Amino acid sequence: MLAFMTYAERYYGKLIGYFLDHFKICMLTMFFSILIAVPISLMLTKHKRLSKGVMAVLGAIYAIPSMALFAMLVPYMGLGTTTAIFVLVLYNQSILVRNTVAGFDSVDKMAVESAVGMGMSPWQVFSKVRLPIALPVILSGIRIAMIATIGSATIAATINAGGIGALLFDGLQTMNFVKMIWGTILAASFALIFNMILEKLEKRALLKARGEYIPRKAKNK
Amino acid sequence: MTAVAVEFKNVCKHFPEAEVNAVSHVSLKINQGEFITILGTSGSGKTTLMKMVNRLHDITSGDIFFFGENINSLPVVEYRRKIGYVVQQGGLFPHMTVAENIAVVPHILKWDKEKIDARVDELLEMVGLKKELYKDRYPRQLSGGQQQRIGIARAMASDPAVMLMDEPFGAIDAITRENLQDELLRIQKALHKTILFVTHDISEAFKLGDRVIVMHEGKVQQFDTPDRIMLHPANDFVAKFVSADDVMKKLQVLKVHTIMDGLSIKTSNQLAVAHVDDTLETLLKLFMTSSTQTVLVKDDKDKIVGEVSWHRLSAIAS
Ligand SMILES: Nc1ncnc2c1ncn2[C@@H]1O[C@H](COP(=O)(O)OP(=O)(O)O)[C@@H](O)[C@H]1O
Ligand SMILES: [Mg+2]
Numbered sequence: 001m002l003a004f005m006t007y008a009e010r011y012y013g014k015l016i017g018y019f020l021d022h023f024k025i026c027m028l029t030m031f032f033s034i035l036i037a038v039p040i041s042l043m044l045t046k047h048k049r050l051s052k053g054v055m056a057v058l059g060a061i062y063a064i065p066s067m068a069l070f071a072m073l074v075p076y077m078g079l080g081t082t083t084a085i086f087v088l089v090l091y092n093q094s095i096l097v098r099n100t101v102a103g104f105d106s107v108d109k110m111a112v113e114s115a116v117g118m119g120m121s122p123w124q125v126f127s128k129v130r131l132p133i134a135l136p137v138i139l140s141g142i143r144i145a146m147i148a149t150i151g152s153a154t155i156a157a158t159i160n161a162g163g164i165g166a167l168l169f170d171g172l173q174t175m176n177f178v179k180m181i182w183g184t185i186l187a188a189s190f191a192l193i194f195n196m197i198l199e200k201l202e203k204r205a206l207l208k209a210r211g212e213y214i215p216r217k218a219k220n221k
Numbered sequence: 222m223t224a225v226a227v228e229f230k231n232v233c234k235h236f237p238e239a240e241v242n243a244v245s246h247v248s249l250k251i252n253q254g255e256f257i258t259i260l261g262t263s264g265s266g267k268t269t270l271m272k273m274v275n276r277l278h279d280i281t282s283g284d285i286f287f288f289g290e291n292i293n294s295l296p297v298v299e300y301r302r303k304i305g306y307v308v309q310q311g312g313l314f315p316h317m318t319v320a321e322n323i324a325v326v327p328h329i330l331k332w333d334k335e336k337i338d339a340r341v342d343e344l345l346e347m348v349g350l351k352k353e354l355y356k357d358r359y360p361r362q363l364s365g366g367q368q369q370r371i372g373i374a375r376a377m378a379s380d381p382a383v384m385l386m387d388e389p390f391g392a393i394d395a396i397t398r399e400n401l402q403d404e405l406l407r408i409q410k411a412l413h414k415t416i417l418f419v420t421h422d423i424s425e426a427f428k429l430g431d432r433v434i435v436m437h438e439g440k441v442q443q444f445d446t447p448d449r450i451m452l453h454p455a456n457d458f459v460a461k462f463v464s465a466d467d468v469m470k471k472l473q474v475l476k477v478h479t480i481m482d483g484l485s486i487k488t489s490n491q492l493a494v495a496h497v498d499d500t501l502e503t504l505l506k507l508f509m510t511s512s513t514q515t516v517l518v519k520d521d522k523d524k525i526v527g528e529v530s531w532h533r534l535s536a537i538a539s
Binding site: 124208209 | 275300302310314315325326329360361
């Protein structure tokens with residue numbers, strides 16, 4: 001217990017560094033994952049026929065063990081953060097696309113048709129109608145992908161991507177339990193905190209999408 | 222002379238992979254201010270015909286003109302804002318309040334806030350909903366009939382000249398539907414909108430429509446007033462579809478003015494008075510309850526404009 005605290009006291013700068021590296025990898029991964037998943041999902045929502053094939057491919061990628069995927073890609077992309085993020089983004093597509101498509105599918109067809117018919121531009125139909133109604137389901141996908149990413153990103157340390165994984169593997173190699181425990185605590189609390197935040201957002205989006213959301217100020221009066 | 226609001230010129234619609242045209246060689250003119258109902262069985266092409274007007278469907282061949290302009294020459298998004306659109310079950314946006322739903326088009330058109338607020342209040346009043354009670358509600362907190370009222374208010378927000386309504390009262394109980402029909406008629410009489418209204422309900426089509434388009438297998442079978450369709454069906458299909466040889470049906474559909482005679486001077490002590498737009502069914506009840514031989518007929522301004530004898534009414538049966 002003492003060693004545990006002393007380690008933190010002595011190396012807290014390092015711990016924060018691991019954490020921030022990890023945070024950076026996860027955030028970049030999520031950013032690119034969403035950036036790619038949304039257009040794919042919109043395309044699949046529009047062209048249902050493509051859906052089966054694309055989902056099968058994304059599912060197959062998801063099923064490849066991450067070590068194997070890293071091993072396959074390192075010869076081409078080299079070691080480091082970029083390769084790690086590339087792999088993590090690939091993994092996320094299955095979860096994100098599935099949920100995003102389900103989200104857009106949940107939007108009432110008649111509401112969309114009304115929106116188009118009354119003269120909304122394609123962008124207005126998307127931003128004012130489809131996205132707000134689909135958002136809770138999309139956010140649910142983002143939450144699951146985020147948790148998965150936080151976990152998988154530790155493995156990325158094996159290809160020198162840094163982050164909490166570096167601390168874990170370092171501890172593992174030197175049989176340093178303090179490092180391992182700190183790594184576990186950091187990764188787990190990171191995941192828990194993001195789960196909580198995203199759950200809150202999801203709940204709020206759900207209330208809004210259903211028309212049950214009551215803004216604070218209205219509640220108080 | 223009134224303007225032609227919508228004109229179809231030899232319009233066809235063919236969906237890819239379909240064997241036959243969904244809409245086939247339709248040519249007709251709809252005058253400004255007319256209430257047109259489009260009647261037909263399921264799959265007869267009613268919705269397709271309507272959706273070509275606001276370009277939700279592309280026309281395969283032929284042309285549609287909107288106040289003289291070919292609709293394909295107009296910028297599509299701006300064009301649609303000139304047309305109100307109401308679908309079955311309202312198609313309201315569940316995440317927006319009633320006020321926000323109604324304000325969608327004014328908002329897009331960048332009206333200022335005061336003007337939008339005033340318009341929302343005005344429209345809620347028009348469709349018979351108290352603004353204090355309903356403005357901030359969400360669609361899920363409304364009954365089906367109330368949702369439909371909001372759908373109509375929303376479609377009328379920017380005061381479009383033409384309204385398209387696709388079976389708007391299809392999923393609503395009979396009594397509420399009657400009320401909504403009456404209110405829509407009242408609104409149309411007051412505002413002189415041009416309305417295209419799709420329905421598969423014969424009574425509804427004949428009650429609402431100044432003229433009725435009867436469709437079957439993508440073709441217009443007859444386009445005429447309810448009375449003329451009932452009395453002079455264009456072909457066997459129409460006759461059968463509207464049950465033109467059914468006396469009860471005739472009584473339900475035909476209006477008093479179709480069999481009204483000019484006023485004869487000797488109007489002594491008849492007390493019973495019908496309205497020109499009442500159905501013959503209503504007239505029949507009046508005869509039976511008042512035991513007179515002749516009923517007087519008044520117009521919208523309560524002026525007595527004619528009479529109908531029992532003789533004349535009973536001739537309908539033959
Ligand atoms: N988007 C579409 N794609 C292919 N076929 C369609 C489409 N919409 C309608 N149809 C076909 O066109 C015909 C007319 O349909 P519709 O206009 O919806 O009829 P109604 O509104 O009178 O019930 C039907 O045979 C229907 O199956
Ligand atoms: Mg239809």
